[in-house]
Amino acid sequence: MLFQIDSPEMNSFRHEVRTWLEINLKKEWRNQLHCIDPSILRQWQFKLYERGWVAPQWPKSEGGMGATLDQQLILLEEQARIGAPYLFPTGINLLGPTLIAFGTEEQKKRFLQPLLSATEVWAQGYSETEAGSDLASLKTSASIEGDSFIVNGHKIWSSYAHLADWLFAIVRTDPKANQKQAGLSMLLIDLKSQGVSVSSIRTIAGHDEFAQIYLENVRVPKQNLLGPLHGGWKVANHILVSERLSNGSPRNLWIVWQKIVKVAKQTGTWNEPIYRDRAAQLEIRFMTHLACYRQAVQAVKSNHSIDMLAPVLKISATELLQDFNSLLLEVAGKKGAQQVFEFDDGTCIDLVPSRLLARRGSIYGGSNEIQRNIIATRILGMPKSW
Amino acid sequence: MVNFFDTPELNSDTYFQAASKWFQGEDSLRQARALIDGEIQESDLWESFQEFGLIEMMVTEANDVERAKIFSGVCRAAGRNLYIGPVWINPNILGKSSEFDHPQADGTGAQWQSHIYFNKPLLGLSEKANLLELSHLQLLGNCARLIGVGEQVISISTEHLKTRHQFGTSLASFQALQHATVNQYTDLVLAGSLLSQLVANWTDVNLRVSALHALKVSSTSASINACDHSVQMLGAIGFTHDCDVGLYLRHALTLAARDGTVHAHRQKFTQCEVNFLTHQ
Numbered sequence: 001m002l003f004q005i006d007s008p009e010m011n012s013f014r015h016e017v018r019t020w021l022e023i024n025l026k027k028e029w030r031n032q033l034h035c036i037d038p039s040i041l042r043q044w045q046f047k048l049y050e051r052g053w054v055a056p057q058w059p060k061s062e063g064g065m066g067a068t069l070d071q072q073l074i075l076l077e078e079q080a081r082i083g084a085p086y087l088f089p090t091g092i093n094l095l096g097p098t099l100i101a102f103g104t105e106e107q108k109k110r111f112l113q114p115l116l117s118a119t120e121v122w123a124q125g126y127s128e129t130e131a132g133s134d135l136a137s138l139k140t141s142a143s144i145e146g147d148s149f150i151v152n153g154h155k156i157w158s159s160y161a162h163l164a165d166w167l168f169a170i171v172r173t174d175p176k177a178n179q180k181q182a183g184l185s186m187l188l189i190d191l192k193s194q195g196v197s198v199s200s201i202r203t204i205a206g207h208d209e210f211a212q213i214y215l216e217n218v219r220v221p222k223q224n225l226l227g228p229l230h231g232g233w234k235v236a237n238h239i240l241v242s243e244r245l246s247n248g249s250p251r252n253l254w255i256v257w258q259k260i261v262k263v264a265k266q267t268g269t270w271n272e273p274i275y276r277d278r279a280a281q282l283e284i285r286f287m288t289h290l291a292c293y294r295q296a297v298q299a300v301k302s303n304h305s306i307d308m309l310a311p312v313l314k315i316s317a318t319e320l321l322q323d324f325n326s327l328l329l330e331v332a333g334k335k336g337a338q339q340v341f342e343f344d345d346g347t348c349i350d351l352v353p354s355r356l357l358a359r360r361g362s363i364y365g366g367s368n369e370i371q372r373n374i375i376a377t378r379i380l381g382m383p384k385s386w
Numbered sequence: 387m388v389n390f391f392d393t394p395e396l397n398s399d400t401y402f403q404a405a406s407k408w409f410q411g412e413d414s415l416r417q418a419r420a421l422i423d424g425e426i427q428e429s430d431l432w433e434s435f436q437e438f439g440l441i442e443m444m445v446t447e448a449n450d451v452e453r454a455k456i457f458s459g460v461c462r463a464a465g466r467n468l469y470i471g472p473v474w475i476n477p478n479i480l481g482k483s484s485e486f487d488h489p490q491a492d493g494t495g496a497q498w499q500s501h502i503y504f505n506k507p508l509l510g511l512s513e514k515a516n517l518l519e520l521s522h523l524q525l526l527g528n529c530a531r532l533i534g535v536g537e538q539v540i541s542i543s544t545e546h547l548k549t550r551h552q553f554g555t556s557l558a559s560f561q562a563l564q565h566a567t568v569n570q571y572t573d574l575v576l577a578g579s580l581l582s583q584l585v586a587n588w589t590d591v592n593l594r595v596s597a598l599h600a601l602k603v604s605s606t607s608a609s610i611n612a613c614d615h616s617v618q619m620l621g622a623i624g625f626t627h628d629c630d631v632g633l634y635l636r637h638a639l640t641l642a643a644r645d646g647t648v649h650a651h652r653q654k655f656t657q658c659e660v661n662f663l664t665h666q
Binding site: 277279280281283285295304309312315316376380381383385 | 395575
């Protein structure tokens with residue numbers, strides 16, 4: 001890895017990971033950036049779970065790996081190198097750490113293990129039609145009736161909710177609160193409950209990736225309240241430092257960069273100066289991104305804040321990925337509008353879906369416009385402009 | 387004035403801090419203006435810098451990484467404070483490789499070729515290795531200056547946006563201006579990261595060469611764009627001779643033309659044996 005010389009311990013861990021991945025990750029599961037068959041995802045996650053590597057950043061006591069940051073990065077780099085599929089992101093990255101921080105002992109005991117092994121898949125219920133970037137203006141409500149909440153409303157843009165078993169959703173429990181951020185609570189909702197209906201949404205890339213969820217008088221037991229009543233805003237915003245780092249992760253950049261080089265070499269564009277120069281421009285931006293990512297990793301290690309770097313990394317990673325994908329289609333020449341590119345050795349990669357999928361990066365996880373607002377106000381000290 | 391690019395790392399960099407203090411004490415910004423106005427000569431800058439012994443002491447006694455760290459820290463501070471003279475002088479060792487026909491954009495003269503000279507060989511290096519090391523350091527210092535220039539002008543123009551009111555509100559409250567500024571900010575942060583990581587891995591010579599090419603490309607565009615943006619944000623004031631941002635822009639243009647242009651470095655970058663694939 002650039003800007004990183006492995007210590008002997010890191011080197012031996014890297015070797016162990018690489019060897020294990022070579023043996024355990026089936027060839028047909030590799031390099032599939034698009035949403036692959038969920039049953040494959042479940043199988044792959046279960047394999048990692050059995051090996052103990054599914055949640056490197058979680059503490060050991062909660063079923064995670066308790067890995068050092070270096071080990072986490074090695075796992076990430078090696079999975080990128082071999083083109084391993086992404087796991088269901090919501091459970092391990094978002095809900096898990098939140099459950100560990102805010103959950104009761106009963107909740108942790110009930111939910112963490114099935115989440116890790118992918119026997120229960122989770123979806124996130126944050127956005128609504130009128131509450132996207134301005135999440136706090138959400139309207140889905142929950143009123144208390146006996147020992148249950150009665151939930152009514154509509155959630156949208158929930159990744160994989162149509163394949164999921166459970167939903168963690170932020171809802172309004174106190175409509176009279178002074179501030180819109182107050183009066184919100186986080187609920188764990190069984191998607192098999194009566195009154196829940198889920199329909200998938202097809203993306204521009206042709207995948208049923210998102211879903212919308214209608215909640216009509218859905219009864220949720222009180223013990224499924226996560227964190228304090230009316231204290232859901234804090235719970236919703238609980239994102240671990242390692243998660244903030246993952247927004248700027250170079251993982252997808254590595255994968256697409258390898259595709260560009262391989263495709264360009266086969267089509268011959270690699271040796272054409274005009275393409276090579278464009279590739280160099282992006283490669284140089286990639287190098288600066290990697291340096292910045294490494295900088296953030298070192299900041300985390302020395303307990304420095306990454307508030308300054310996190311939004312920069314998010315913008316840089318997602319916009320660079322979009323530019324990489326544009327180049328990918330160009331180096332493919334006249335085959336650039338194909339769904340799939342086939343190499344001489346018979347292997348195939350996604351072409352157009354990869355290009356289209358990259359569009360989402362600048363939209364989700366706090367759109368890049370929001371990231372720019374954050375830099376302007378919190379770092380450059382400019383007034384709020386919205 | 388707050389500099390928005392002050393990281394914990396930079397705050398604890400004693401060389402950067404010492405150099406910043408020295409340049410401020412010398413009132414280097416005023417000197418840069420006097421140089422452009424023809425009131426002083428470059429040699430005046432050289433002479434005063436010799437009194438600042440930090441560089442000589444450290445480059446002759448420090449190891450490779452430390453030397454790169456000192457040099458980039460001092461040059462970044464030089465960029466921020468618009469100290470446009472060389473940071474050490476001994477024309478017998480390095481320099482005189484190219485002569486310019488006309489004075490440069492920042493007022494430096496035709497005889498000013500290189501901004502790094504050492505008065506004795508670096509420790510433990512043969513003459514040839516010494517020259518290579520010096521040329522790498524020179525390029526590194528040039529890039530660090532470019533980044534320092536960009537960091538300073540963005541801080542100056544952002545302060546201006548916050549202070550100046552039009553349409554009954556501060557200019558900084560307009561999102562169009564905010565996002566344009568943020569784009570300059572992010573490019574400079576990214577180039578600054580590359581500078582830090584390159585210095586930290588200075589002993590990896592293969593990486594060093596390709597990263598230096600990448601750094602000249604990224605620091606040049608980040609710096610010049612930041613200067614142009616700042617002139618625009620200051621409006622008609624920014625277009626005047628009296629406004630400091632113009633001095634920064636002139637210096638950035640001069641640095642951009644030195645030690646290889648963006649295109650030359652991009653071309654060399656493609657020829658480097660070390661690229662991402664071999665490094666994985």
